[in-house]
Amino acid sequence: MNKSTKRNIRLLMLLSLTGLIFSCQPKQLADRQNFDKDWKFMLGDDSLAFQAGYEDGSWRKLNVPHDWSIEGEFSADAPSTTEGGALPTGIGWYRKSFRLEKPTSNKNFYIDFDGVFCNSEVWINGHFLGKRPYGYISFRYDLTPYLNYGESENILAVRVDNSAQPASRWYTGSGIYRHVWLVEKNPVHVAHWGTFVTTPEVSETLAKVHLDIQLENTDTQEQEVLVKSSVLDSQGTVLAKAESTLTATNGISSLTQNFELNNPALWSPENPNLYQVKSEVFKEGKLVDEYNTPLGLRWFEFTPDKGFFLNGKPYKLHGVNQHHDLGALGAAVNTRAMERQLEILKEMGVNGIRMAHNPPAPELLHLCDKMGFLVINESFDEWKKTKAKKGYHLYWDEWHKRDLEDMILRDRNHPSIFVWSIGNEIPEQFDTTGIRITRELADIVKSLDTTRPITAALTETDPEKNNLYKSGALDLLSFNYKHEEYLKFPDRYPGECMLASENMSALSSRGHYDFPSDSVRIWPPAYNAPFDGNPDLTASSFDNCIAYWGATHEDTWAVVKNNDFIPGMFIWSGFDYIGEPLPYPYPARSSYLGIIDLCGFPKDVYYMYQSEWTDKTVLHLFPHWNWTEGQTVDLWAYYNNADEVELFVNGVSQGRKSKEKDQFHVMWRVPFHAGSVRAVSYKNGEKVAEQEIHTAGQAAKIELIADRNNIKADGSDLSFITVKVTDKDGNMVPDAANLINFNVDGEGFVAGVDNGYQASTDPFKASYRKAFNGMCLVIVQSTEHAGNIKITASSDGLESNSLTLTSN
Numbered sequence: 001m002n003k004s005t006k007r008n009i010r011l012l013m014l015l016s017l018t019g020l021i022f023s024c025q026p027k028q029l030a031d032r033q034n035f036d037k038d039w040k041f042m043l044g045d046d047s048l049a050f051q052a053g054y055e056d057g058s059w060r061k062l063n064v065p066h067d068w069s070i071e072g073e074f075s076a077d078a079p080s081t082t083e084g085g086a087l088p089t090g091i092g093w094y095r096k097s098f099r100l101e102k103p104t105s106n107k108n109f110y111i112d113f114d115g116v117f118c119n120s121e122v123w124i125n126g127h128f129l130g131k132r133p134y135g136y137i138s139f140r141y142d143l144t145p146y147l148n149y150g151e152s153e154n155i156l157a158v159r160v161d162n163s164a165q166p167a168s169r170w171y172t173g174s175g176i177y178r179h180v181w182l183v184e185k186n187p188v189h190v191a192h193w194g195t196f197v198t199t200p201e202v203s204e205t206l207a208k209v210h211l212d213i214q215l216e217n218t219d220t221q222e223q224e225v226l227v228k229s230s231v232l233d234s235q236g237t238v239l240a241k242a243e244s245t246l247t248a249t250n251g252i253s254s255l256t257q258n259f260e261l262n263n264p265a266l267w268s269p270e271n272p273n274l275y276q277v278k279s280e281v282f283k284e285g286k287l288v289d290e291y292n293t294p295l296g297l298r299w300f301e302f303t304p305d306k307g308f309f310l311n312g313k314p315y316k317l318h319g320v321n322q323h324h325d326l327g328a329l330g331a332a333v334n335t336r337a338m339e340r341q342l343e344i345l346k347e348m349g350v351n352g353i354r355m356a357h358n359p360p361a362p363e364l365l366h367l368c369d370k371m372g373f374l375v376i377n378e379s380f381d382e383w384k385k386t387k388a389k390k391g392y393h394l395y396w397d398e399w400h401k402r403d404l405e406d407m408i409l410r411d412r413n414h415p416s417i418f419v420w421s422i423g424n425e426i427p428e429q430f431d432t433t434g435i436r437i438t439r440e441l442a443d444i445v446k447s448l449d450t451t452r453p454i455t456a457a458l459t460e461t462d463p464e465k466n467n468l469y470k471s472g473a474l475d476l477l478s479f480n481y482k483h484e485e486y487l488k489f490p491d492r493y494p495g496e497c498m499l500a501s502e503n504m505s506a507l508s509s510r511g512h513y514d515f516p517s518d519s520v521r522i523w524p525p526a527y528n529a530p531f532d533g534n535p536d537l538t539a540s541s542f543d544n545c546i547a548y549w550g551a552t553h554e555d556t557w558a559v560v561k562n563n564d565f566i567p568g569m570f571i572w573s574g575f576d577y578i579g580e581p582l583p584y585p586y587p588a589r590s591s592y593l594g595i596i597d598l599c600g601f602p603k604d605v606y607y608m609y610q611s612e613w614t615d616k617t618v619l620h621l622f623p624h625w626n627w628t629e630g631q632t633v634d635l636w637a638y639y640n641n642a643d644e645v646e647l648f649v650n651g652v653s654q655g656r657k658s659k660e661k662d663q664f665h666v667m668w669r670v671p672f673h674a675g676s677v678r679a680v681s682y683k684n685g686e687k688v689a690e691q692e693i694h695t696a697g698q699a700a701k702i703e704l705i706a707d708r709n710n711i712k713a714d715g716s717d718l719s720f721i722t723v724k725v726t727d728k729d730g731n732m733v734p735d736a737a738n739l740i741n742f743n744v745d746g747e748g749f750v751a752g753v754d755n756g757y758q759a760s761t762d763p764f765k766a767s768y769r770k771a772f773n774g775m776c777l778v779i780v781q782s783t784e785h786a787g788n789i790k791i792t793a794s795s796d797g798l799e800s801n802s803l804t805l806t807s808n
């Protein structure tokens with residue numbers, strides 16, 4: 001779309017969607033086999049380890065996804081630096097041996113890697129297959145010419161080189177950290193990422209669906225094929241069909257099919273209705289390939305003056321930015337861990353996620369389709385100019401085209417994806433090379449998908465100075481921070497559509513509070529400026545601590561909420577993540593910027609969003625009630641569905657308060673006297689909700705709360721167990737730091753432990769953890785055997801506790 005057209009017409013994007021929809025894992029077609037098990041691993045390098053006959057008997061046996069960095073020790077001297085998480089990186093090798101039956105007819109075998117961090121090189125039986133520097137990209141190699149069949153082993157060898165550091169501004173993980181698949185195909189088959197479904201027309205009464213299929217024929221002989229496709233609803237009912245015949249010559253042949261659906265169930269975050277298109281390829285009446293393309297039906301529109309519309313209705317984007325690590329599990333992909341993160345975000349009212357700043361694991365996109373999140377999929381944090389010293393710029397010239405194409409091809413069928421971002425805070429904004437590169441990248445995206453707007457997350461807000469904007473190639477202008485300038489945008493960028501891609505960068509440590517609560521700390525106050533942080537490297541949870549480029553949650557949300565032309569915002573960040581521990585130096589090693597800590601425990605401001613972004617009745621009183629006698633304490637309450645809140649201290653009313661305009665909390669300032677505080681919310685004088693907090697006594701007991709008591713015996717399912725240190729009456733002790741030991745009996749093991757404290761240097765892979773502000777987390781993983789899993793938590797001076805899960 002050129003600029004002048006864009007000024008005159010609103011940006012209307014009719015969406016189409018693919019991915020695999022009915023489960024969060026890609027559907028297991030018979031010809032796609034998970035290849036995660038029984039790898040061997042060696043940390044270190046050996047130039048001979050690619051050879052088929054190499055002796056790997058002493059290597060460690062493991063399953064992938066695997067992240068060796070998360071297993072390591074934190075160190076101030078880690079080459080990744082604290083920005084990268086202060087964990088070890090380096091070089092590692094993986095090998096896997098496997099046997100294949102000789103197929104009765106011609107077959108092709110491919111190996112698919114969803115992601116290897118980074119600089120992977122792959123060999124099969126000593127033959128070099130290729131190299132992929134970018135750790136976030138998915139890739140396939142053809143194994144067919146090099147395979148042994150029958151009794152002879154095949155050896156797949158993968159060298160992973162994450163030694164050039166610092167490679168990133170956040171924690172990356174190292175290794176084969178996403179899934180691996182072995183794919184077996186007949187000579188004629190739907191090519192890799194070989195379908196593209198679009199919806200040229202969608203309304204509540206009719207959806208027109210268009211499917212492009214790329215058929216690959218690896219035979220030199222032409223093949224007559226019949227391709228039958230059908231659109232299925234989530235129950236598997238066939239709603240529309242199409243058939244095409246084709247002479248497939250050697251190489252790629254294209255065909256298109258069209259469908260119409262009456263009264264379609266539309267997709268939205270609130271109602272993520274999914275369909276799928278099933279394509280079957282027949283040769284001489286025999287089914288030779290089957291391919292499923294996910295489909296979600298929806299349309300959306302960004303407008304310069306009224307913001308964003310989804311399926312014809314105004315829609316505010318309540319978004320978060322997310323990095324890819326899974327806390328104590330590191331970067332190693334686990335679908336349940338990703339699903340839990342999304343569940344916690346959904347509960348808060350989040351409807352959008354920006355994948356910062358790289359393509360995510362495929363399973364995360366399947367989950368977003370299924371659970372309902374609008375996704376900005378972002379390709380790069382760096383172009384040709386340096387951000388991290390050994391970052392992606394090193395590979396830019398050779399790889400950016402391929403990597404961007406592969407991201408679009410892999411992901412363009414996901415209903416959840418509504419925007420492509422070609423970069424985050426790219427230094428080329430300030431340089432005329434930015435004009436050329438933006439146009440080039442936009443052309444690459446448009447050559448593969450014209451149904452979604454292209455954006456880049458910008459920091460330069462002056463249209464005269466921003467070369468990415470000047471390129472005229474961005475459909476949508478996304479800005480990071482500077483919410484105080486938003487009101488100028490309609491004049492500065494007449495006719496343009498905007499989005500707030502990154503906001504806040506407010507700092508907090510769960511359960512830590514600095515008074516007075518109504519003065520904002522800016523840490524650091526300016527670039528490299530000294531500041532008086534807390535000696536224990538904490539930050540306050542009163543929404544009163546921010547980075548100098550950031551803002552408080554309430555200030556930013558007020559602007560976004562009150563202005564229709566702003567389509568919504570994306571908080572930096574949903575969860576804390578490993579790395580980027582600003583404003584503190586080591587031993588701080590993970591971020592303070594999340595609404596939710598690294599364990600997945602909400603910080604207080606989570607409830608502010610819940611009160612604004614959901615209909616759930618919220619009354620959240622904080623902080624705790626354990627202070628020094630007589631100390632002046634601020635108490636805040638977030639609430640909704642009520643007109644006012646009354647606070648009682650030791651039974652005595654402190655008066656009723658209502659939120660002021662553009663404030664999203666109420667506050668009382670009172671002297672502390674041990675006992676209890678109680679908040680009561682009222683609507684029309686009637687009580688709506690109530691919350692009481694007691695002064696906790698001495699730590700006496702351990703409380704264990706599993707997010708799921710019943711898990712799957714599949715070797716990867718998880719139960720996240722919240723551990724609270726309480727007094728004898730069950731009140732959480734808000735500053736408890738007791739060391740808790742975990743023992744797991746039966747069909748499970750500890751996959752990780754954490755307490756959300758950003759400056760802890762204790763390992764994530766351990767069977768013990770100190771509580772931080774009264775809480776910690778133990779993550780228990782199932783084995784492949786059904787049975788009970790008994791978790792016992794013990795600590796010196798505390799009554800032990802245990803919990804039994806079932807796994808089946």
Ligand code: GAL
Nearest residue numbers: 424425480502505547572580
């Ligand atoms: C932004 C950047 C993010 C993160 C954040 C921290 O400028 O895009 O990746 O670094 O700052 O505040």
